[in-house]
Amino acid sequence: MIVGLTGGIGSGKSTIARIFIFIKIPVYVADEASKNLLDTDKELQQKLVNLLGNEIREGDKINRSAMASIIFNNKELLQQVNALIHPAVGEDFKTWYKLQRAPYVIREAAILYESGTDKDCDFVISVSAPEEIRIARVVKRSGITEEEVRARMKNQWSQEQKDARADYVIKNDNSESVIEQVI
Secondary structure (H helix, E strand, C coil): CEEEEECCCCCCHHHHHHHHHHCCCCEEEHHHHHHHHHHHCHHHHHHHHHHHCHHHEECCEECHHHHHHHHCCCHHHHHHHHHHHHHHHHHHHHHHHHCCCCCCEEEECCCCCCCCHHHHCCEEEEEECCHHHHHHHHHHHHCCCHHHHHHHHCCCCCHHHHHHHCCEEEECCCCCCHHHHHC
16 A cells, blocks of 8 residues: 655655654655656656756766756746656656555655656645745755745645645644654
């Protein structure tokens, strides 16, 4: 069984994923997988360079910051990049999933719905937190500006949309224990 785990940027998906890992549930983190593929998949790298230009190449890897600066303010390019990365991540997940022996696995992805991978999930959990908390978390952990966080938020579904579609919602606003909600 596949359980999707999603939520807006800064909602606390990684925290919830670590709780699942602690209780011995395998977690596939799509963002980590995509970063790994950007570093190792030569075919994907070449497709991205063909689309965005050689300035995103840094040695034998893709400079994710350079790529982000190009695509996050250009919805068309973002969609084209996602159309290259999402299938590669999907194939990577299938390979990973075949190796798992747990009663269920967690498939963590910020853009689970946006990428259409929710269709592969038996259930979906949305991690939810108010926008102000989410922005403060991202600014603190990433050192980017509030404006940069808001720009990234514009490329994701709203928290309300994710919560409405999810089978379960974990509130990560310090009002109740997230551990108890996971259990």
